[in-house]
Amino acid sequence: MNILIVEDDLDTAAFIEKGLLQHGELVKHVASAQEGILVASSTEFDVIIFDRLLPNMDGLDAVKVLRASGILTPIIILTALGDTVDRVDGLNAGADDYLVKPFDFSELYARLKALTRRKPISKVLLSLSLGDLVLERTSRKVIRAGRQIELNTKEYQILEFLMQTPGQLVTKTMLLEKVWGFSFDPKTSLVQTHVSRLRNKIDKPFDLELIKTVRGCGYIISDE
Amino acid sequence: MTIFFIASIFKLAHLSSEQQHELVDYIEEVQSLYDEDGLQTMLTELDLESKPIWNKKQSIERLSDHESIFSITQGNTLLVGSEVDIPFEAKPIWSYLDFDNGHEIKVLVYSKVLEDTLLLKVAQPNSYESGLASGVLVNVGMFSSFLIFIVAFLISYFASFRSQRTLLDIKKQMHIISNSPDSSRLSVKSKTTMPSEFASYTNEMLDKISALHGTTKTMSTGIAHDLKTPLSRVVNRLQSMRQDITDTQAIELHINKASQDLNAVISTFNNLVRLNAIESGKHKQKFELVNLSELVNDLALSYEPVFEDSGRKFSHSAVDNVICFGETDLLNQLLCNLLENALEYSSADANVWIRLQSHTSGALLQVGDDGPGIHLDDQPHVFERFFRADVSRSKPGNGLGLSIVKAICDVHDAKLVLLPNQFGAVFNIEIPVSSTPL
Numbered sequence: 001m002n003i004l005i006v007e008d009d010l011d012t013a014a015f016i017e018k019g020l021l022q023h024g025e026l027v028k029h030v031a032s033a034q035e036g037i038l039v040a041s042s043t044e045f046d047v048i049i050f051d052r053l054l055p056n057m058d059g060l061d062a063v064k065v066l067r068a069s070g071i072l073t074p075i076i077i078l079t080a081l082g083d084t085v086d087r088v089d090g091l092n093a094g095a096d097d098y099l100v101k102p103f104d105f106s107e108l109y110a111r112l113k114a115l116t117r118r119k120p121i122s123k124v125l126l127s128l129s130l131g132d133l134v135l136e137r138t139s140r141k142v143i144r145a146g147r148q149i150e151l152n153t154k155e156y157q158i159l160e161f162l163m164q165t166p167g168q169l170v171t172k173t174m175l176l177e178k179v180w181g182f183s184f185d186p187k188t189s190l191v192q193t194h195v196s197r198l199r200n201k202i203d204k205p206f207d208l209e210l211i212k213t214v215r216g217c218g219y220i221i222s223d224e
Numbered sequence: 225m226t227i228f229f230i231a232s233i234f235k236l237a238h239l240s241s242e243q244q245h246e247l248v249d250y251i252e253e254v255q256s257l258y259d260e261d262g263l264q265t266m267l268t269e270l271d272l273e274s275k276p277i278w279n280k281k282q283s284i285e286r287l288s289d290h291e292s293i294f295s296i297t298q299g300n301t302l303l304v305g306s307e308v309d310i311p312f313e314a315k316p317i318w319s320y321l322d323f324d325n326g327h328e329i330k331v332l333v334y335s336k337v338l339e340d341t342l343l344l345k346v347a348q349p350n351s352y353e354s355g356l357a358s359g360v361l362v363n364v365g366m367f368s369s370f371l372i373f374i375v376a377f378l379i380s381y382f383a384s385f386r387s388q389r390t391l392l393d394i395k396k397q398m399h400i401i402s403n404s405p406d407s408s409r410l411s412v413k414s415k416t417t418m419p420s421e422f423a424s425y426t427n428e429m430l431d432k433i434s435a436l437h438g439t440t441k442t443m444s445t446g447i448a449h450d451l452k453t454p455l456s457r458v459v460n461r462l463q464s465m466r467q468d469i470t471d472t473q474a475i476e477l478h479i480n481k482a483s484q485d486l487n488a489v490i491s492t493f494n495n496l497v498r499l500n501a502i503e504s505g506k507h508k509q510k511f512e513l514v515n516l517s518e519l520v521n522d523l524a525l526s527y528e529p530v531f532e533d534s535g536r537k538f539s540h541s542a543v544d545n546v547i548c549f550g551e552t553d554l555l556n557q558l559l560c561n562l563l564e565n566a567l568e569y570s571s572a573d574a575n576v577w578i579r580l581q582s583h584t585s586g587a588l589l590q591v592g593d594d595g596p597g598i599h600l601d602d603q604p605h606v607f608e609r610f611f612r613a614d615v616s617r618s619k620p621g622n623g624l625g626l627s628i629v630k631a632i633c634d635v636h637d638a639k640l641v642l643l644p645n646q647f648g649a650v651f652n653i654e655i656p657v658s659s660t661p662l
Contacts, residue, residue: 088510102490154526180526183553184498185491186560188567193530216480 001046001116002026006036006062007078008054012101016049019105033057037065045073046116049108050095052079060093067094074115076108087183106217110169117165128163131223133202133210135163144206154179155198162211162221171218195219243332243351244316251336251346258338266338267304270294278306280323287321287329292348299341310335310345321347390419406434439608446610446623450492454485461485495624499609502631507551513658514555516546516587520580523559535572536593542580546587549658550636558632561625562591562651570648571595586657592643592650603642 003020007013008031017027028043030036033054040048048066052059063075076097077090090098097111128135132145140156142149151159157179162170172191176182180190195211203209212220258266267273272294278286283293283306295305308321316334323329331347338344394410401408409430410423461482468474501507524540531538548555559578566576570593579590598606605611607630612623633640633653643650 100494152525180556181552182556182560184557184560186557186564188530188564189533190526190530190560193533194526197529 001112002044003028003112004036004040004043004045004048005029006031006033006040006048006054006059007051008032009051012051012078015105016108019109023109033059033062037062040066040071040073041069047112048073048075049112050075050077052077052090060090060095063090063093063095076111076115078103078108104171104217106169106214107171107173110171110174110218113168114165114170114174117168128160130163130166130210130221131208132206133163133223135160142202144202147205149201151198151201154194155201158194158198159202159221162219167220167222167224169214169218169220174218239351240318240332243348247316247332247334247346247348251334251344254344255336255338263342267296272296272304275304277302277304278308280308282306283308284323284327284329287331287347287349290349290351292346294347295345296338297343297345303342305345306347308347310347312343312345401430405430406437442605442611443609450610450623451489454488457485458482492624495628499624499628499631502554502628502635505635507554507635510551511549512551513547514550514552516548516555516589516655516657517542517544517580519552519555520559520578520589523556523563524578527563531567531576534567536567536570537573537575538577539575540578542578543582543587546580546582547658548587548636548655550655554632554635558629558653559589559591561629565625566591566593566649569593569598574648583654585654587655589653589655590650591653592646593648595648597646597648598642603644606642607640 001020003025005013005016005027007016007029010031013029013031017029020027028039028045030039033056036048036050036054050059050063054062059077059079063077066073066075074096075094076099077095078099078101079086079090080101087098096115099108099111126137128137134143135141135156136143137160142151142156142159158175161175161178173185175191175195176185195213199209199211203211208223210221210223212222214220254266254269257269264273267275278293286293286306293306293308293310295308295310296303308323310321311319311333312335313319313333314335316332319331319333320328321331329349331349333345333347335343335345397408397410401410409427412420412423412427461478465475465478468478520540520542524538524542528538528540563576563578566574570576574593574595576593577590579588581588581590602611607626608623609627610623611627629651630640632638637656639652639654641652641654643652
């Protein structure tokens with residue numbers, strides 16, 4: 001991926017850059033909103049990481065400028081302001097995702113991956129499949145190795161979300177946001193409990209385990 | 225004294241009107257004498273048979289002796305009586321006669337046409353009785369004014385003395401309060417000079433300030449415990465890392481533990497930020513109609529397996545289509561925090577429930593468990609920031625969960641109550657509902 005980081009805090013920028021370089025991504029870092037707008041308008045990136053609190057200009061205003069000038073590159077906002085209202089403001093300004101500082105690098109990376117994978121075509125896919133697992137979106141049927149599996153609403157939503165980005169990390173926070181619509185962390189094993197039940201239905205009766213746990217981070221669905 | 229004064233004024237008015245009537249009667253009599261027996265008889269009756277002419281000085285003398293003056297004129301010629309120009313009045317009327325030296329005399333003036341051009345005019349001074357009464361009245365007035373002045377002076381002196389004593393009282397009591405602001409209050413007893421309303425309002429204000437002070441103290445303690453403890457552990461971990469710098473496995477363990485501790489600190493901060501944001505009311509601009517019944521059912525289904533895995537029995541019931549005006553995310557957190565609380569503090573085999581029912585003035589939401597509940601002493605404090613019944617703070621959490629619940633209820637104008645006399649912790653929330661369909 002070719003990624004632009006707009007962040008005035010050099011430590012945070014270095015931390016993100018190092019992580020991305022380790023994953024073999026291409027990174028360009030600028031420290032001001034004006035530079036960010038300039039670079040984003042002249043070069044094509046796969047995703048832009050925009051800090052919210054920048055000197056001289058609010059990151060949200062910069063995002064509005066970019067969107068107004070027709071730049072459709074996915075943008076993730078980083079912020080120290082963590083409340084839902086701020087989050088809604090961020091999304092209304094045209095950002096695609098919103099991450100509260102401090103964050104785990106794996107959380108940021110998982111979100112970047114999800115953003116770049118979110119091609120419009122995946123939205124209209126009527127079925128998602130991975131190995132011998134098929135998820136039919138119209139009938140909400142889940143079939144593995146020819147056997148239909150009964151899932152409750154939450155289990156189905158978790159599986160659908162995982163299958164949209166196979167091989168990519170999906171964090172607990174991402175599931176809470178996408179499946180439950182929570183912007184807060186309920187502290188318990190809510191996500192773990194539901195993923196564990198999903199696993200019992202999807203994986204336990206079969207030889208190959210599709211849903212893998214990345215300790216302390218989240219889950220990956222993959223048939224490798 | 226005042227009553228006597230007022231009564232005297234009435235009496236005086238009565239006397240003057242009586243004199244008017246008497247004068248009319250007398251002149252009527254004189255008229256009839258003239259009509260029946262002629263002018264001479266009439267003059268005799270009036271003691272004017274010698275047909276005197278009184279100059280101004282003589283007229284004044286007569287009036288001063290409380291004697292009437294008369295004038296009988298024919299055309300413009302004075303036949304008999306006073307030279308003083310008595311005004312013509314068809315009805316008896318009180319008037320002032322002007323004399324050259326600026327001397328004025330109050331008289332009752334009355335005129336009567338005896339025949340064609342023959343005119344009788346009378347000027348009668350105050351009767352002796354009336355003069356006496358008005359003299360007495362002036363004296364009484366002066367005396368009572370003096371008395372009123374003395375009384376007013378005494379009252380104002382006493383009032384200022386009293387208010388000065390009140391101020392001294394307040395000063396003294398304020399000094400006592402400043403030494404022990406949480407326990408001392410102003411006395412509201414009637415025997416003190418301080419107005420009891422002032423004392424109760426001041427006490428109310430002091431109570432509120434004490435409560436705020438208490439919250440700040442609890443918060444400081446909370447921050448000290450919840451932030452200092454994990455930060456100290458991180459410092460220890462960093463020291464251990466220096467010692468184990470060559471042992472990769474040990475370093476990884478230290479990093480994991482340090483991260484856990486720092487995450488706890490950040491979570492506390494996030495909750496504080498969240499709590500302040502909720503309390504600021506800025507979420508209100510995002511309020512919309514929310515189907516509370518669906519929200520409760522959804523959450524119940526999500527939490528059912530969590531409670532089941534923990535060994536507790538979980539049940540839920542919700543009436544359909546309860547619509548309220550609020551924010552889904554906040555309402556979700558409200559219920560999650562209460563359910564998390566039940567999960568954390570109820571006994572391992574407890575029954576936990578969530579219910580949504582119609583209520584007289586809205587909807588009634590209840591989240592409860594059947595034991596062991598919250599200790600009676602702790603119940604009044606459960607919604608305070610950083611309050612934890614577990615003083616050792618050994619269990620995870622930061623004592624902000626129920627404060628957030630309270631703040632969410634407040635922003636939704638909902639009434640939150642921890643029900644007393646229950647086996648477990650049972651929270652009732654009365655939420656105003658919207659009659660508008662979704």
